[in-house]
Amino acid sequence: MNVKVIVNMAPIKKKIDRQEQVKQNMRKMRAKIKSDPEKYEEYKRKERERYKKRKAEGKIQKISDLPERQQRAKRKIWRASAKKYRDSRRRIQDFLVADSPPPSPSSIEPDNLNLTPNRQLLQGQKRSRNHRRKLNKTIKSLQERNKLLEKKVKKYKSKVSRLKKKAIDPNSPGKKVDLLLKDQLNNSHEIKRRILWSEVLTKQVKENLVHEKSMEGKRRVLQAISGKVVKSTSFIMRLHGSKKHFSKKKNDNRELKQIIIKFFERDDCSRLMPGKKDTITKAKRKIQKRVLCDSLINIHKKFIAAFPKYIKLSYSEFCKNRPFWVLIPNARDRETCACKQCENITLITRKLRTLDIIQVTFPDQLCKELCYDDVLGEDCLSRKCKHCKDKQVLFNISQPEERIRYNLWQSDSEVLIHMDFSENYNCKYGREIQSAHFGASKPQISLHTVVVYVSTSINGDPPRNINFCTISENLRHDPSAICGHLTPILREIKSQIPQIKTAYFQSDGPTTQYKNKKMFYLIASYIADILDVDQIQWHYSESGHGKGAPD
Structure with missing residues (x-):
């Protein structure tokens, strides 16, 4: 027995935001309190008591009690709030003026029109402008005065420091010597006695320093005659030598x-x-x-x-x-354009040094062992110098038959293909009749130029660049036409250099020719099959900057 059960569920109420519901309840409560004068007075009395309590606890502070930085932040908030309030009032006023219908002309009496602004308002604005102008003038004058006072303070500080340096104690040794030298005839005996005493003291101190073998003893001798007076006259310096030294x-x-x-x-x-x-x-x-x-x-x-x-x-x-x-270089500063030949020689030299076969680590040190007097001259390096042509590197080979493994930098066979479309050319006959010269439309041809750069030798020849140009009556420049132009060139490159591993393509970047999704698909499915390479990189030049060898 089949029983069909139908359950009618109550409709799901829409969830109201809890925070918005609380705000609405608070608004209703405040409106209810304001409607009753007694409750409203009681509410204001409680708020005053709450404010005084918070102020006594220190939770509310006057702006004068805050630090200067917090005062500036507080005033900035006040200015933003006041501006926001004025803007809202202005928007409301503009809305009321724009939305209100114009008054009927009959209800407006000419005597009641107030076309001039309020006189008190104009006077207040004028007083405010004058007061602001005076304050700005006062501030400017005070700033200029402050600058002058700062200059004076700096000048007098420098003067005081100079006077302190020039101040001479009348009882200093130098001053006493000057007074004695002014009257040399009458003070000759005193001058002789003091010079003798100075020489005796200097000689004795020098002898004590010579006889003391330890640094601690020399330090004690110098400490016995150290002080401000000795330091000012540079006595210790004279013991070791003159200032010229x-x-x-x-x-x-x-x-x-x-x-x-x-x-x-x-x-x-x-x-x-x-x-x-x-x-x-x-x-x-x-x-x-x-x-x-x-x-x-x-x-x-x-x-x-x-x-x-x-x-x-x-x-x-x-x-x-x-x-x-x-x-000192870090990982970002490492050299990434080093010469392959130089780096391979360095790797071989380091491997020989690791096995103690030679005693140098770098190729330049190895060259110096072969050259006379460490001078790397052209004749010395080419083994034509008569002084060093017979010099040889000393190898310490203990096991001559042992094979040595070392690392070398090697690059796979690479090819760079730089291409571009040339302008379409009009064809002309060698001899033609007048009507064909003036009236007939000439046929056009499309030229696609390519320059190929290779990194390996071709048929025993050194690496060189190969130039190609394909001609077609088809004037299309879309991806299909590009592959048609490149097919014979790519096959020729593959036949001459079968060991290609990486192919680089360089072209300009028009979206109708080389730079579109159809071309990307043909690169992966068609060009890669013809070249049979491990990697293809296609580089696009910026618009208007693609002029190069194919042009």
């Missing part, structure tokens, strides 16, 4: 720093960063960055070898004088 050493350090800077800027020590933004600024000096080509330890060894007179220069002092624009 120290200035000469300072000049020597400055000269050494310049030599180190020039050495760091050499191309074999650092390379210049090519980017426009690859600059560094320090002390208002903006200089292009350079990154080190080798470690600081190896560069320090190279510096000592290039300048033997600075053999005592420590590694820490050398690193301290490194210029700020010569940086």
Whole structure:
């Protein structure tokens, strides 16, 4: 027995936002309170008591009690709220004026028209403008006066510092010596006695320093005669030598720093960063960055070898004088355009050094072992120099039959195909009749030019570029026509260079020709099958910037 059950469910009520419902209930409650005068007075009394309680607890503060920063933020909020209120009032007024019908002409009496603004309002605005003008003038005058006072304070500070430096104690040793020298005839005996005492004291201190072998004993001798008076007269400096000795050493350090800077800027020590933004600024000096080509330890060894007179220069002092624009390279600054031949020689040399077959790590060090007096001349490197043509590298080979494995940079066979459509050309006859010359429409042909760059040799010849031009009576420039022009060229490239692994295409970017979804499909399904490569990259030049070799 089949029973059909029908269940009638109550309609689902639309869910009202809880927050909006609470707002509506609060509005109704406030409206109900305001309608009853007694309840409204009681409500205002409770609000006043609540405000006083919160103020006593410190939850409400006057704006004068806030910090200056919070005062500015609070006033900014007030200004924004006042502006918002004025804008809303203005919008309401404009709406009422625009929406209200114009009054009937009969109801307007000429005597009741108020065409002039309120006199009190105009006077108030005038007073406000005058007051604001006076305040601005006062502020400007006070700012100028403040600047003058700041200049005076700075001037008097400098004057006080100069006077402090020039202030001489009348009882200082230097002042007493000047007074004695003014009357040398009458004070000759006193001058002689004091000079003798000075020489005796100086000699005794020097002898004590010589006899003391430990640094602690020398420090005690110097500490016995140290103080403000001795420091002001540079007595300790005179014990070690004259001031000229120290200035000469300072000049020597400055000269050494310049030599180190020039050495760091050499191309074999650092390379210049090519980017426009690859600059560094320090002390208002903006200089292009350079990154080190080798470690600081190896560069320090190279510096000592290039300048033997600075053999005592420590590694820490050398690193301290490194210029700020010569940086230690990170992953972003690594060189990505290195020469394949140079890098392969470096890899071989490092592998031989790892196995202790040779004693050098870099190719330039290996070349110096073969050249006379470390001078890498052209004759020396070509083994034509009479002094070093017989020099050989010493190899430490313990097992001659052992095979050595090392890494080399190798690039797959690559090809770059640069193409573009040329303008359509009109065809002309060698001999023609007058009607054909003036009246007949000439047939046109389409030219598609291609330049192919290869990275491998072709039939034993060195790598070179190959030029192609295909001619067609079909004037279409769409993807199908492009593939028709490229088909014989791609087959010719594949026949001459069968080992191609990567193909690069370069063209301009019109959407009706090379840059559209149909062309992308043909690249993946048609061109890739003809070339039989592992990877195809198609590069588009920007509109109006695609002029190149095919043109």
